[in-house]
Amino acid sequence: xxxxxxxxxxxxxxxxxxxxxxxxxxxxxxxxxxxxxxxxxxxxxxxxxxxxxxxxxxxxxxxxxxxxxxxxxxxxxxxxxxxxxxxxxxxxxxxxxxxxxxxxxxxxxxxxxxxxxxxxxxxxxxxxxxxxxxxxxxxxxxxxxxxxxxxxxxxxxxxxxxxxxxxxxxxxxxxxxxxxxxxxxxxxxxxxxxxxxxxxxxxxxxxxxxxxxxxxxxxxxxxxxxxxxxxxxxxxxxxxxxxxxxxxxxxxxxxxxxxxxxxxxxxxxxxxxxxxxxxxxxxxx
Numbered sequence: 001x002x003x004x005x006x007x008x009x010x011x012x013x014x015x016x017x018x019x020x021x022x023x024x025x026x027x028x029x030x031x032x033x034x035x036x037x038x039x040x041x042x043x044x045x046x047x048x049x050x051x052x053x054x055x056x057x058x059x060x061x062x063x064x065x066x067x068x069x070x071x072x073x074x075x076x077x078x079x080x081x082x083x084x085x086x087x088x089x090x091x092x093x094x095x096x097x098x099x100x101x102x103x104x105x106x107x108x109x110x111x112x113x114x115x116x117x118x119x120x121x122x123x124x125x126x127x128x129x130x131x132x133x134x135x136x137x138x139x140x141x142x143x144x145x146x147x148x149x150x151x152x153x154x155x156x157x158x159x160x161x162x163x164x165x166x167x168x169x170x171x172x173x174x175x176x177x178x179x180x181x182x183x184x185x186x187x188x189x190x191x192x193x194x195x196x197x198x199x200x201x202x203x204x205x206x207x208x209x210x211x212x213x214x215x216x217x218x219x220x221x222x223x224x225x226x227x228x229x230x231x232x233x234x235x236x237x238x239x240x241x242x243x244x245x246x247x248x249x250x251x252x253x254x255x256x257x258x259x260x261x262x263x264x265x266x267x268x269x270x271x272x273x274x275x276x277x278x279x280x281x282x283x284x285x
Contacts, residue, residue, distance in 0.1 A: 025271070026056035028278035029253055030095070031154075031183055031215040031245025033064045037087055041094075044248055051254035056275060057284060059154075059245070060084060061097035061124050068129055071103040074111065081115055095282065097122040097154060102132050102139045109145050116149035121282055122181075124154040127161050134167040140174055147178025152281065157182035158216070159189035169195065176207030179281070181243060185212040188220065190233050197236040211281065212237060214273070215245030215256065222259035231263055239269040243278050 034040035041060070048055050062084045063069045069077045081098040088094040098115040100108040102125060112123065123146050127134045134155070143153050157168055165186050172180050186193055199206040214234070221230035234242060244260065246253040260273070279285050 025274060026054040027244055027253070027257065028057035028059070028095075028275040028284070029055055029246050029248070029256075030057075030059035030181070030243045030278055031213050032058050032060050032248045033250075034060045034062060034084070034087070035065055035067050035249075037062070037083060040249070041087065041091065044253075047248075048253050051252070053253050053257060055093065055253065057093055057095050057278065057282075058091075059095045059097055059122060059278075060087065061099065063099050063124075064126070064129060065249075069099045069101055070130065071101040071132070074101075074104050074107040077101065077104075078111060078114075081111065081120075085115070085118055085120065095122065096120050097124045099124050099126075099130075100142065101125075101130055102136065102142045105138065108138075108142055112142065112146050112151060113149055116146075116151050121150070121152055122154055123151045126156040127164070127167075128156060128158070134161075134164070134171055140171060143171065143175045143178050143180075147175060152179045152181060152211075154181040154183060154213075156184070157212070158184040158187040160187075165189055165192040169199075172210050173206065176209055179209050179211065181211045181213055183213050183215060183245065183247075184217045185214055185233070185237070185242075187217050190217060190221075190230060194233055194236045196238070211241045211243060211277070213243040213245035214260075215247040216251060218263070219251055219255060219259045222262040227263065231265065234263075234265075234269075239265070239272050240277060242273045243281070244273050244275070 032044060062080045069080065077100060084096045084098065088096040098120045100111045100123065102108055132139065146153050155168060157164060159165060168182055200208065221227050246256040
């Protein structure tokens with residue numbers, strides 16, 4: 001009965017869980033790379049279905065891996081964004097994620113405004129693959145404008161560029177009206193983010209505008225010597241600020257959920273991370 005109620009509720013929202021299985025609560029997977037559009041989406045669905053995983057929302061981006069959104073090619077970036085917007089128009093569980101390059105200056109700001117006007121809620125930028133410095137003033141200008149038009153900025157935070165955590169922390173401080181999702185929660189440098197427990201105690205310092213997805217990092221941490229510390233960090237960050245992501249195709253949703261299931265979390269915490277926080281953040285309810 002509970003599963004049937006979930007199915008009916010998601011159907012009413014236009015988010016039919018294609019891979020639904022009895023006893024398996026649907027998830028919002030906020031971090032999915034669909035490099036080949038429909039072909040990638042079909043492969044993702046088949047993989048999730050074969051593993052008996054129920055997906056109610058897919059945060060889908062077109063770039064990453066072999067498809068980089070480099071500076072100096074705003075027309076290609078615009079076309080890529082239009083492609084993911086079109087995919088979302090025909091698949092109601094797709095949450096489109098656009099991109100720009102901060103070094104494209106006025107063209108990047110114009111594209112931010114355009115995709116927001118078309119209903120996009122998430123903007124992904126990646127210091128490593130797009131080869132920009134998160135401390136560059138052009139990045140601050142971009143994320144501030146994104147926040148002004150209602151976009152949530154998803155940024156890579158795998159600690160594979162120098163001072164990644166520190167630069168993102170200071171960016172969030174400088175743009176308090178912009179909501180951020182930092183992907184991978186610092187990866188193996190996750191300990192830094194315990195800073196947030198302190199930052200929240202400093203008056204007028206931190207805008208409490210940072211969320212994290214735990215894609216990839218949860219697979220590394222689960223059933224490992226660092227698992228307890230990882231969970232401690234999750235709670236210091238706030239389990240109401242955490243989102244589930246697979247980082248498909250690098251990791252499958254099944255592998256991510258298997259790792260997530262190993263963490264010693266409460267049922268309430270699991271529900272928040274699995275889909276509750278994403279639904280609240282994105283207004284999916």
